[in-house]
Amino acid sequence: MDIGIHLRTVRKMHGLSQRELAKRAGVTNGTISLIEQNRVSPSISSLRKVLAGIPMSLGDFFTTDFSNTTKVFYGQDELTNLGDRDVQLWLVAANRRDRSLSVMREIYAPGADTGDEMLSHEGEEGGVVVRGRIEITVGGSRQELGPGEAYYFDSSVPHRFRNLGDEACEIVSANSPPTF
Amino acid sequence: MDIGIHLRTVRKMHGLSQRELAKRAGVTNGTISLIEQNRVSPSISSLRKVLAGIPMSLGDFFTTDFSNTTKVFYGQDELTNLGDRDVQLWLVAANRRDRSLSVMREIYAPGADTGDEMLSHEGEEGGVVVRGRIEITVGGSRQELGPGEAYYFDSSVPHRFRNLGDEACEIVSANSPPTF
DNA sequence: TTAAACTGTTAAATATCTTATACAGTTTGC
DNA sequence: GCAAACTGTATAAGATATTTAACAGTTTAA
Structure with missing residues (x-):
């Protein structure tokens, strides 16, 4: 799983800018930018803060799959x-x-x-x-x-x-x- | 959720010592010791490595609840x-x-x-x-x-x-x- | 057209995490 | 008893993450 792309997808799905999410999360926008580019591997504590700003749990983050599939039917x-x-x-x-x-x-x-x-x-x-x-x-x-x-x-x-x-x-x- | 205690629980549930898990995970035993004591907040990349040595996914790690409950019946x-x-x-x-x-x-x-x-x-x-x-x-x-x-x-x-x-x-x- | 407010990115300084190494205590087998 | 192999922990040096602050591009409204 690509943490950066995944975070970017989750963030955009919730209609937030990097700065808006950063403000809610209590981190700087640069941090989110670097994470989304996979230029750093965030610490659990900061990823947790970021997700709290969405809000989303670490469990949901790591189990939600936004990868493109050809799925047609959904239960x-x-x-x-x-x-x-x-x-x-x-x-x-x-x-x-x-x-x-x-x-x-x-x-x-x-x-x-x-x-x-x-x-x-x-x-x-x-x-x-x-x-x-x-x-x-x-x-x-x-x-x-x-x-x-x-x-x-x-x-x-x-x-x-x-x-x-x-x-x-x-x-x-x-x-x-x-x-x- | 207490990452350190949770990792310790998961590790022990699988009968591994800090050193044995460290070897399988490709990190040092000190890292695992520090994480389990909550003296650091591990990076996603290192936590991923550690869990790979168990093996367990990040999703499972964050959704598994070992907290003591009084639960009696299990589906x-x-x-x-x-x-x-x-x-x-x-x-x-x-x-x-x-x-x-x-x-x-x-x-x-x-x-x-x-x-x-x-x-x-x-x-x-x-x-x-x-x-x-x-x-x-x-x-x-x-x-x-x-x-x-x-x-x-x-x-x-x-x-x-x-x-x-x-x-x-x-x-x-x-x-x-x-x-x- | 312009300024103001927004967007995401970046470099250097600071803070934090990871490793290497050593330590002390426990267990195992002779 | 003893050595060897294990357990988890602690500290300093090195590696990495986060912040600060600035940049350039886009959007909005006058």
């Missing part, structure tokens, strides 16, 4: 979990490089909310509600969707997802270019 | 695999410290052989064949056992296990004091 356990407690987020084919699409399985716990600092990013995204209900706000429009209903919008328009019910809501979504 | 996936391709070996309660017993589930592939350099170690051991057949040689005695049959002997007497059939053989065994 539930083979999806990469990127979310938190309230919003679970499984990325399909996370290991594949240069994807043009991020396809995700998302589960919003009751009360889950992506926040009132509305999301906004490059590209377009769409999805279908599989289970439960979810309130989606896109720009000035707001709508509550249920199973079988769907959405599609320009990601640069500020948007927000909220589960107002008391049942988990499952969505299958996709965006391009890939957020992750 | 199949919660057993610690210590064997190789031919002789699979799952240790029960590997995480528990100061066990007085090693209980194991072992599966011998067809043709598997613990080798003609007969095993010999401190303590006593016994087991029951669960599936398949296995030839066991203990000292001057040799016997082929099948399902429901069992063995028990003094581990210091040289012994050998061979699966002569073309079906895998599964054994549940125990030894004391613990080999692992």
Whole structure:
């Protein structure tokens, strides 16, 4: 395993610059630059600090495989979990490089909310509600969707997802270019 | 996680001295001593070398938990695999410290052989064949056992296990004091 | 076009880790 | 008892990693 390239991949998957990660991790940006170039072999303590800034455990770091494969089918356990407690987020084919699409399985716990600092990013995204209900706000429009209903919008328009019910809501979504 | 104590535990679980591991790993015994005392935080490259001498991957090292717990029940996936391709070996309660017993589930592939350099170690051991057949040689005695049959002997007497059939053989065994 | 804020890289100084070597204690076998 | 072979530890010298500080290129917004 190539530590440097792997760290670079992990960092970029989380949308962080070397300096931003360095600040969160409590190391200097130069350290991260040197590690990613494999010009040094970091000490466990500093790699641990760096990963804490992502955040990711050493175990996850050394067991996650982003190497490009020709894998086509993925079991539930083979999806990469990127979310938190309230919003679970499984990325399909996370290991594949240069994807043009991020396809995700998302589960919003009751009360889950992506926040009132509305999301906004490059590209377009769409999805279908599989289970439960979810309130989606896109720009000035707001709508509550249920199973079988769907959405599609320009990601640069500020948007927000909220589960107002008391049942988990499952969505299958996709965006391009890939957020992750 | 305490890297030093963890490495020491892993090393001892595999019955290696600091010097023996150092030789296999291509580092000096002093390095291992310092790491185990947490007086240094090893570089990834040297930790990788050290683990290669065990052998164990960085991923396994950082995901294996030997911390003492009060765990009582273990699923199949919660057993610690210590064997190789031919002789699979799952240790029960590997995480528990100061066990007085090693209980194991072992599966011998067809043709598997613990080798003609007969095993010999401190303590006593016994087991029951669960599936398949296995030839066991203990000292001057040799016997082929099948399902429901069992063995028990003094581990210091040289012994050998061979699966002569073309079906895998599964054994549940125990030894004391613990080999692992 | 420009400045400001960002991106990643680099060289020298500093801090840390690894080795070489020695030490003291324990175990093994005669 | 004794020597030989082992155990883990400690220290100074050498090798390597990390920081500091500067550099050049890109992006953003006025």
